[in-house]
Amino acid sequence: MFLLNPERVFLNHGSFGACPKPIFENYQNFQRELESDPVEFIQKKYSDYLAKAKSALASFIHCQKEDFVFTPNPTVAINTVMRSLNLGEGDEILTTNHEYGAMDRTWHFFCKKSGAKYIRQNINLPITSKEQILEEFWKGYSSKTKVIFLNQISSTTALIFPVKEICNKARQLGLITIIDGAHVPGHIDLNITQLNPDFYTGTLHKWMLAPKGSSFLYVKKEFQSQIDPLVVSWGYESLAPSESQFLDYHEYQGTNDHSAYLCTPKVIAFLEENNWKEKATVAKELVLQNYARFCNLLGSQPIAPITAEFIGQMASVPIQTKKPEVLKEVLLERYNIQVPIMQLNGNVYLRYSINAYNSQSDLDVLYQALQEIIQETDLIQLD
CATH class of the missing domain: 3.90.1150.10 (Aspartate Aminotransferase, domain 1)
Incomplete structure (x- = not known):
């Protein structure tokens, strides 16, 4: 069913996932269709395929299809959000000391440019209870805290964090919540509407078994007009604008092979059928x-x-x-x-x-x- 080397004991699905043969074949079919007539595919067929993919994923992660865009990975997603934050000297981003290394580097880059501070609050091991995590995390809060950044499942320590409770309290405090859910979709239940973060990113190519390079960025409606495109292209000041500037800015950023995104209906069907x-x-x-x-x-x-x-x-x-x-x-x-x-x-x-x-x-x-x-x-x- 999978394309993994049968002679190797593969105990590292968490890093980059693994794609089953039926999904990979669907992926290659889209690539072949693209190459058979690139103009027809990109200018006419792609938008219909993308709409179907977004509808399927919206149902799976429980949000509206207008509120997210596909991205190659969470790093691109978080960089998109980070570069649009209006933070200045002394403002603080509260996080934990269990975050993914690429994300730590992203925020360090941002803080050098903006003068903001990245607060890696210590969450002691061993964890004894959810209450311990919450108590230790909020010790890092101050009057200068403006943003909460948190992975829902940590990479190195592989722990599930109480993100729902943290989002609830952050909302009461008027803080922006940015959740890195790279390991979440297809791994544990995800209902973005109930979780109610301001920003959320997750992958399809890990536990959902999609081809590599398939992730998403969810942005709550009230923030969508504030998020600049990471790459400026035809969607900026579009000659044929849609009802959503957010989608115009972020869904069309130059020529690329987005076949991995288009496999989403097949990915979800595979999970359900099996x-x-x-x-x-x-x-x-x-x-x-x-x-x-x-x-x-x-x-x-x-x-x-x-x-x-x-x-x-x-x-x-x-x-x-x-x-x-x-x-x-x-x-x-x-x-x-x-x-x-x-x-x-x-x-x-x-x-x-x-x-x-x-x-x-x-x-x-x-x-x-x-x-x-x-x-x-x-x-x-x-x-």
Whole structure:
């Protein structure tokens, strides 16, 4: 069903996803149609295909199709929002110390230009409760806080954050909320209308199984007129403007191959036809069942309660190693296991992801490989 190398133990769905054959074939069909008559496709057919894709995704993430645009990835989405914020000297963006590295760099760039401050509030590990996260997060709030930026599922630590509660309080405080949901669509339930953020970005090419380069940026209506295009093109001061300046500015930014976006109806149909929610539930159970086992092997402690409140289809286990890059390469080259060894805040984590193509045997192979490495090398320390 998937195009993954069958000889490799693939435990890293979280980084870039994996696309099933039927969806990839749909993707290639759009590319072939584009190349068979580029002018007809781009000038006539594309808008109809895009409308169908947006309608399908709007139903899946529960918002109006006029309130989001497709983007290649969340980095493009957050850069679009960041460059339109009217923040100045001393204004603060409150976030956590669990954010994705590319996002930290995006905000550091913005702060150097604007004079704003990026406040990485410490969320201590291990997590003991949702209340602990909320209490520690809001300790970073001050009268200068203007924006809340938060990942709903962290990348390195793979933790699910209480974004709904944070959005609710931020709204009461009059703060702008920007949510990075890169790992959310197709992973845990997403209802943007109920979550009610000001800005939200998520990927389709991770847990929704779409081809690479398919994500979206949702913008609440009251902010749409304030968001400048990242690339100025024909939609700016359009000769044939639509009812939405937001869509004009952001949906037509020059020639590109947007076939990945157009696969969205096929992506969602595939998930429904193959009962992917049930498969995801089985995968989540496998993640939880093995977490303590890996902690025990590596002489570490869980970084959160081993429950679905904090852990989904991927989990990060603390690992003591002075050579994380070498360890990752040993697992890949010697054992043919693709699994990330990630660093954050001075700590190192082994993060395994589970999807329908994985089984307990994959995790057993990883476990046995780590056992051998512990016994035969000094790459992993247990004290």
